[in-house]
Structure formats: C-alpha cells, structure tokens
Amino acid sequence: IAGITQAPTSQILAAGRRMTLRCTQDMRHNAMYWYRQDLGLGLRLIHYSNTAGTTGKGEVPDGYSVSRANTDDFPLTLASAVPSQTSVYFCASSDRGNSPLHFGNGTRLTVT
Amino acid sequence: GQNIDQPTEMTATEGAIVQINCTYQTSGFNGLFWYQQHAGEAPTFLSYNVLDGLEEKGRFSSFLSRSKGYSYLLLKELQMKDSASYLCAPMDSNYQLIWGAGTKLIIKP
Numbered sequence: 254i255a256g257i258t259q260a261p262t263s264q265i266l267a268a269g270r271r272m273t274l275r276c277t278q279d280m281r282h283n284a285m286y287w288y289r290q291d292l293g294l295g296l297r298l299i300h301y302s303n304t305a306g307t308t309g310k311g312e313v314p315d316g317y318s319v320s321r322a323n324t325d326d327f328p329l330t331l332a333s334a335v336p337s338q339t340s341v342y343f344c345a346s347s348d349r350g351n352s353p354l355h356f357g358n359g360t361r362l363t364v365t
Numbered sequence: 366g367q368n369i370d371q372p373t374e375m376t377a378t379e380g381a382i383v384q385i386n387c388t389y390q391t392s393g394f395n396g397l398f399w400y401q402q403h404a405g406e407a408p409t410f411l412s413y414n415v416l417d418g419l420e421e422k423g424r425f426s427s428f429l430s431r432s433k434g435y436s437y438l439l440l441k442e443l444q445m446k447d448s449a450s451y452l453c454a455p456m457d458s459n460y461q462l463i464w465g466a467g468t469k470l471i472i473k474p
Contacts, residue, residue, distance in 0.1 A: 295369065295452070295464035296408075311461075343407055350460040351396050351415070356407035 256280070259344050259357035266334050266364050274329040274360050276344035284347045285327040286354065287311075287319060289340040296343065302327055334364045367391050369465030371453050376471045377443055385438045385451050385468045393458020399427050399438045400452040402467065408452055411438070440470075448472045 257278045266272050278285065283304045288296040298311030302321040316338060318330045327346075331338055341361050345354040370388045377383040389397070396415035400408035414420055414429035414436065426439040438451055450467040457463060 293466055295466045296462075297464070298461065301461075351413070351456060353398060353410035353413060354400075354408075354462070356409070358407050 257344055257346055257355055257357035259342075259360050261360060262358070263361040264363070266331075266362060268334055268336060268364055270334050272331045272334055272362070274331075274342055274344075274362070276327045276329070276357060277325050278327075278344075278346045278355070279325065280346060280348075280355065281324060282346035282348050282355070283324070284349070285321065286345045286347075287317070287327070287329045288343045288345065289313065289338075290343060290359075291340050299329065299342075336364045338362065339364045367457060367463045369453055369455070369463055371451075371465045371468045373466070374469045374471065376473060377440075379443055379445060379472055379474050381443050382439065382441050383443060383470065385440075385453075385470065387436045387438075387453030387465065389434050389436070389453070389455045389463065389465075391434075391455045391457045391463055394431060395456040395458065395460055397427075397429055397436050397453065397455040398462065399436075400454065402450045402452060404449070411451075443472050445472050445474070 260275045286301045287299040297313045300319040302308045305324045341359050343359045344357040399411040402408040412427040419428045424441045429436045450469045452467040454462040
C-alpha cells in the first residue's frame with residue numbers, strides 16, 4: 254500500500270542523546286516535510302524539502318537537522334535531545350505546490 | 366503576521382448539522398485546506414478551496430470567501446465517527462501551510 258512510513262512509532266530518550274526519526278515514502282512525491290504537534294498548538298513546520306538534494310528551514314528548526322539524499326527518504330535528526338523536544342512528530346509529503354499533504358502515522362517522542 | 370482563528374471546541378448531536386468556521390490572515394494565498402484528525406492519529410485530507418464558493422463532497426462541504434479571509438466546513442448527518450479535530454490550513458504565497466490549533470468536535474448520541 255502506497256504511503257509514508259515513520260519509525261519508530263514511539264521512543265523515550267534521555268536528554269543529551271542523539272536520535273534520528275526515519276521517514277520513507279513510496280509515492281514519488283517531490284516535497285517532504287517534518288512537523289511537530291504539541292497539545293493546544295497547531296502543527297509547526299520544522300524542516301522541509303521541495304525536491305531531492307534540497308532542504309529548507311521551517312518555523313521551528315533549532316535543534317533539528319534533515320537530509321534528502323533521494324526522493325523517498327527524509328530523516329530528521331536531533332543532535333542532542335532536550336525535554337522541550339518532547340512532542341509528536343509527523344512526516345508528510347506532497348506531489349506539488351498546492352497538492353494535499355499525505356501524513357505518516359507519527360512518532361511520539363519523550364525526552365526525559 | 367499570519368494567523369488562523371477557529372473555535373477550540375464544539376459539541377453537536379448525532380444526525381445533526383454543524384458548521385466549523387475559520388478566519389485567516391496570510392501573506393498571499395494559494396488556497397485553503399481542511400483536514401480531519403482523530404485522536405492519536407495523523408491528519409487526513411478533507412477538502413481544498415482556491416476559488417470563492419462552496420465545494421461539496423458527500424456529507425462534507427467547504428466554503429471559501431477570499432475577500433473576507435473566511436472559510437467554513439459543514440458536516441451533515443453527523444455520525445459518531447465524525448468526533449475528531451478539524452484543522453483549517455490556508456496556504457501562503459510560498460506554498461507553505463499555516464496551521465491553526467484546530468476545532469475539537471464532540472458528537473453526542
């Protein structure tokens with residue numbers, strides 16, 4: 254079934270540790286996105302990539318990095334996790350500028 | 366600045382009709398999306414409006430007025446499974462979505 258796969262589903266991480274959240278899509282979408290969602294707040298864009306080989310910063314990029322080596326994969330790395338990065342992280346993709354986003358099932362991350 | 370305004374929570378009765386309003390301010394405009402998000406799940410696409418007027422899709426309809434910076438989502442014949450959060454997301458001139466906190470809709474029998 255075509256779609257977006259995120260891993261892990263959930264993770265408890267000690268502060269200061271490094272963590273990579275994985276995201277893979279098989280729809281050959283050009284654009285991919287990482288959002289975080291916190292209670293009472295809207296989805297906030299962390300980083301995005303309009304096409305393989307390019308990335309851009311979103312609204313809340315500090316403490317996160319991404320890479321886009323190919324069309325399918327868009328990993329998000331937390332270099333040194335802090336408790337404020339406790340959140341639900343969604344990866345999404347879209348075909349072109351005003352196409353709907355397709356979301357992965359999310360990763361629930363707790364930083365202690 | 367860019368912002369979205371939606372009610373935080375609404376309650377409606379099974380079988381009834383509910384209208385969820387959204388007002389927005391964006392830098393440029395490339396359409397407005399509505400998404401549904403059940404608790405603990407990912408958002409899923411419901412509708413997209415880029416021109417003024419009403420778009421109907423089964424029990425769900427979405428309306429847009431660009432001059433007023435206003436949209437609404439109309440849900441008819443409410444079912445218990447419609448209990449979810451509804452996210453209004455206009456797209457700005459850079460094709461970036463601006464997300465509100467969403468409206469939590471509670472359906473009562």
